[in-house]
Amino acid sequence: MPRLVNGDFVKRAVMVVIGCILAAVGVQLFLVPIHLLTAGVAGLAVLLSYVTPIPAGVGLFILNVPIFLICRRYLEKDFLIWSAVGMLGLSIAFAATEPLAALHPVKDPYLNLIAGAVVSGLGTGLVIRARASQGGTDVIAAAVRKVSSISIGYLMFSLNASVVVVLAGIYGLEPALSTIIVIAIESVVVEKTIIGIDANKVLMTTTTKPAEVSEALMDRLDRGVTILNASGAYTGEPRPVLMCILRTRQVALATKVVKDVDPHAFTYIQDVTEVFGQGFKAPPI
Numbered sequence: 533m534p535r536l537v538n539g540d541f542v543k544r545a546v547m548v549v550i551g552c553i554l555a556a557v558g559v560q561l562f563l564v565p566i567h568l569l570t571a572g573v574a575g576l577a578v579l580l581s582y583v584t585p586i587p588a589g590v591g592l593f594i595l596n597v598p599i600f601l602i603c604r605r606y607l608e609k610d611f612l613i614w615s616a617v618g619m620l621g622l623s624i625a626f627a628a629t630e631p632l633a634a635l636h637p638v639k640d641p642y643l644n645l646i647a648g649a650v651v652s653g654l655g656t657g658l659v660i661r662a663r664a665s666q667g668g669t670d671v672i673a674a675a676v677r678k679v680s681s682i683s684i685g686y687l688m689f690s691l692n693a694s695v696v697v698v699l700a701g702i703y704g705l706e707p708a709l710s711t712i713i714v715i716a717i718e719s720v721v722v723e724k725t726i727i728g729i730d731a732n733k734v735l736m737t738t739t740t741k742p743a744e745v746s747e748a749l750m751d752r753l754d755r756g757v758t759i760l761n762a763s764g765a766y767t768g769e770p771r772p773v774l775m776c777i778l779r780t781r782q783v784a785l786a787t788k789v790v791k792d793v794d795p796h797a798f799t800y801i802q803d804v805t806e807v808f809g810q811g812f813k814a815p816p817i
Contacts, residue, residue, distance in 0.1 A: 547662035548618050554655030555666065556625035557632065559588070562648030563714065565636040567703050570652050571715045572688070573599070573668030574622065575695050583702060589627030593619070596667040603675035611663070611674060618659050619667030645710050649717035656718065657725025733783050735776045737790050737799040738762070742772040745793045749776050752789050777804060 559570050559578060567582060569575035577591035586594070596619045604612055638644050659666055665674075669688055676682055692715055700708035739745050746757040753776075760773040778786055783801060790797050 544614065544662040544664065545617075547658045548614065548621055548664050551655040551658030551662070552618060552621035552625040552666065553629075554658065555622060555652045556629045556655070558648045558650070558652030558655060560626065560629040561632040561635065562638065562644045562651065564588075564633040566641045566644050566710075567699075567707050568645060568648065568714055569695060569699060569711045570648075571692055571718055572670075573691075574626075574666065575692065575711075575715075577626070579695055579699060587627060587630060589623045589625070589630065592626055592667075593623040596623075596671075599667065599671055603671050606675040606678040607671065611665070614662070614664035615667055615671050615674075618664045619671075622666045641710070645714055646717065649714040650721050653718035653721025654725055657722040660722065661726050732804040733778045733780055733801050734804050735774075735778055735783070735786050735790075735799065735801050737774045737797050738771050739774065739790070739794045739797040741794045741797075742774055745790055745797065746774055748789045748793050749774070749786060753778065753782055753786055755782070755786075 555570075555574070559574070563570060564578065564581075569578050573595050574588075574592055577588045577595055580586050580591040580595075581588040584591075600612075600616065600619070607615070638647060656666060660670070665671060669691060672687065676687065696708045696711050699711055737745065742759055746759065749755060749757050755776050755778060758775045760775060762771050762773045763769060764771050776786065787799060787801075790799050
């Protein structure tokens, strides 16, 4: 009998559930008490809860229904299903955590702003890392990519800007400006949650002593080195290029090792988003 639930499904489900809870807690516990918003359709739902009797969880579900109905034909089945799960999870989490807004445990508005953005951003990042979404603008963006060349960034900016302008009209300029900061912090936290905070670098060096430099790097840093066959565009002569993935803290030593072996080597270093494999981390789910 085939297994109905595998490890990948369980991991994704757990990450989506935890992510939705964190996102809702960040908004309800820290942002709602000082009338700030989160990004996207969730922010619009929170805004509706400020000006109407409609709770944020209910509003989020209502706003997402037409989005899913319109966009479903353009989405891959797996993403559509998991986005629906994420949207329902966030709607339920918003409803369940609504009483937290009355607690208002942090009185300083700036601490509320930071805490709310970090916690909600972490939650959203976990959901996206699970190859899902919380509906809203993520679903719109995925559909637009399929049918149009319209800038996704422009769409996101337009929605968020519209919500912030309405907030400014209701509560004044200060909450609106604070919301812009919330959205900015959330974006950074979401990105760091998706790609990780353990930064890596790739060292690329062109040298006339590829064997010696490779051996020195492997010996001193305990890192693998790949030799790429290349040639100079002007001279046409062979110019091996060495590639080595490093931890950020190893960069200074690596450049010194290269310089010690070949002072004339041409070396450059770039950021690497993620590295999977031996010596680094296992692939995500």
